[in-house]
Amino acid sequence: MKEGRIVQAIQYTVLALGAILVLIPMYLTVNLSFKTQMESAQSFFAPPSGLFLGNFAAVMKGKFWIHMGNSVMITLVSMLFIMILVPMVSFAISRNFKRGYFKFVFYFILSGIFVPFQVIMLPVLKHMSSMHLLNQMGLIIMYVALSFTQGIFLSVGFLKNIPLELDEASTIDGCGIVQTFVRIIYPLMLPIIVTIVTLNSLWIWNDFQLPLILLNRSPNYWTLPLFIYNFKTDYGFDYNVAFAGFLITMLPIIVLYGFMQRYLISGLTEGALK
Template identity: 40%
Template structure:
């Protein structure tokens, strides 16, 4: 029997695709035009492909230096987040029957309801006093601020893992430390994929936290140099959009190469 096409869903998917593809087309079109073509029309195809816009954008924004800073911050944030947040969540999840750990869980989750602007000024003052107004301090803040959401995600998944697996490992001679790293952490792959991609997107694209924490212009990330470029050379839209596309490209490429692991992890998590 031939399956019928679900037209409402198909139309919604088509509209959703257009909402993504049209802004992307406009961005690429503007990035490949010169100012004269851009003044005539932003929607038309470029008459000539001006690849030199990307070269000029790299020079004006000091792109590679900012790219290196963003990459270092994102990579170290990802590593420390997965290692520390999962370990804390395991300790909380396996001791939820104790009042102390149950209150700790509520304490961590309650941080989700505190807007960053409320604590922004005290954090800036404290990091400056401790000499952490640099990339090291920024990485620590990302790890700490991401803990609320990540523990909320991890705890629910860890509690779904049968405790009998840990008991069997302990009988075989594993310590609590060994149980986590040899038994539990490998089983967290689906959630690690989810937490990892969310952490990368946040650390790579964040603007406010680097703006208020980083004191040295040499530590500036891609969002910061793009902001400075936009304020100083606001009329050069072709160079600005070329810079935006280059800053966006790494996350798109990572997702294209990692999507099978990300999707596979989500499916495994759903099956569990």
């Protein structure tokens, strides 16, 4: 009994420390976003005396909305292709897993999890440059391709729990493979699809490396992470304006994660264990 309480106390202590590590940066981001430079110089950690919105106005000047539009477009288009292609490929693999070719394809795609991005970074740059894809379309193609490893792993695991009798019943009713997938299998996959969408949206929206490699030809192609990274060039060292930019950038994805959190946890559990 006493040992159980000690373990529980340690668990709560670790959770509390983790919460503090997350909440302190969040507090500083919100705090500095609504402060003037004079207030920050007087007291860095004290709450603001009022809601100063000048930092947000400074962020939104110039090309901010262009970069916001780039991030929204790239994220939405990438997610559209991921929502279509990953379930289709996963369905084909899961229903033909006993065949050697499909099993090989599955493990070949899965092996990408063990390859660090730094290993393929230079070859990706070389090949995308040779195909004239150092632009937003090339970035979308890379996001879709790189999403396959995790997405197919989770989706195939999820599909293994959907009985083959459903496929056979739909065939008896006159449905082809496409109709079976669209009308029966895809709706049943919605929990894992929502999970894949949430995980990849977080990654694509916040990604810095791929946009830095593929979108460095023109500032007009930049996404929000690149825009935030170049704050020091446009705004000097105005930390209040920079933190206002951080807050604006975080808000859309925080809202999305808040709505999708419960589906994310259930989908990850079902896709990884079934």
